[in-house]
Amino acid sequence: MNGRRTIATTVRVLTQVRHDPRTIALLLLVPSLLIGLMSWIFSGTSVFEVVGPALLGLFPFTVMFLITSITTLRERRGGTLERLMTMPMGRADFILGYALAFGLIAVVQALIAVGYAVWVCGLTVAGDPWLLVLVAVVNALLGTTLGLFVSAFARTEFQVVQFMPALVFPQILLGGIFIPRDRMPDVLRIISDWLPLSHSIAALQKVAADANSTSEVLGELAIVGWFALAFVVLASITLRRQTR
Template sequence: MNAARTLATATRVLRQLRHDPRSIALMLLVPALMLVLLRYVFDGSARTFDTVGASLLGIFPLVTMFLVTSIATLRERTSGTLERLLAMPLGKADLIGGYALAFGALAVVQSVIATTLALWTLGLDVTGSPWLLLLVALLDALLGTALGLFVSAFASSEFQAVQFMPAVIFPQLLLCGLFAPRESMHPALEAISDVLPMSYAVDGMNEVLRHSEITAEFALDAAVVAGCALLVIALGAVTLRRRTP
């Protein structure tokens, strides 16, 4: 991987996104608006909002970054942009790294906005440090970015990219422990949930919700989410095709 080429790719992607205000609004504002809606859904039960809101603070950025990244990357590929870039002295790792860096920068902004809103405007009450909450939200957004880059290689249209959401995101949403404790699930489902990264994202948020200090469980959860994001980005570079079918 060449650092200069990776940075140049990231700069180009950010310049293009600057002219796409709808995508920027989807990435930066939708998670915050969903948290506002959730806060007033549980208007009569602040404790429920604390419990559910902490988990969804990580899930909302993951879902939105997955959706935007997969569609934006696919649009570049179907328009022939990626083929022209790969015909130049630009490696697959440089290209994927540049996209990950660009969308990762937006993920940072998104996570800061959502976390700030949840803690200091909506009154989300957590025992742990707000910085730890922000860290998990950021890792979740980066994981969504990585998954979006990865699945875009297997779609031939934007409609197909959207169809990957039920296949990739929804099972994780059901099995991550948001709706029921994972240990209360059928043993087969519990075993599946143990290998899904969103489960560790939710567990990490719950650790911040309940503990004032960094626990071993939190460190493990954060490491698993970060490791999964890096692994999926690497797989995205491997599966990137030089020609669009």
């Protein structure tokens, strides 16, 4: 791994994103708009106060998963990755460069989404808002790293979308949004304990409910961070130059 090559990849990716207004809108605005829509739908009830914190992790995770996996797939299909690999650039440089680029975008995305949810939609949290931002950023990074890993197994954008029911939807259903995980059947609860999104949602719920939960939140984030690191390693191992 070479730091200069990683930074060069990061700059290239950010430059590409900067010239694509639709991608910018999808990354930075759509999560906030979806949160605002949920707030509007459940206005006059307490539902948004319950599910709102979890949405701050769910929407960035899903959006970053789709954008990262499709972007990486296009790099491979267009021959860009193969040309880069003829240069002195390793797989780790490419993967980490992408992760860093979308990580920086995730910071901006999280600041916008949390600010919109708290100050516009009226979401109240017992903990510090900066913890919401931190969890949202880590969750977006989780979506990024999972997208980098999954892109190695897809040949078309449609196949990327097909991974959603297999890898994303089960995590949403078992993450504790609809029913607390401790009230699930034992088998489903055990499975949910091994899903990274469950720990992200748990961290967000703890920030919202308890002002003194910082240590517990950081513990949940550490678990999510290990998952993200594992996906980075797996993505580096499985990365292919071309899609055949």
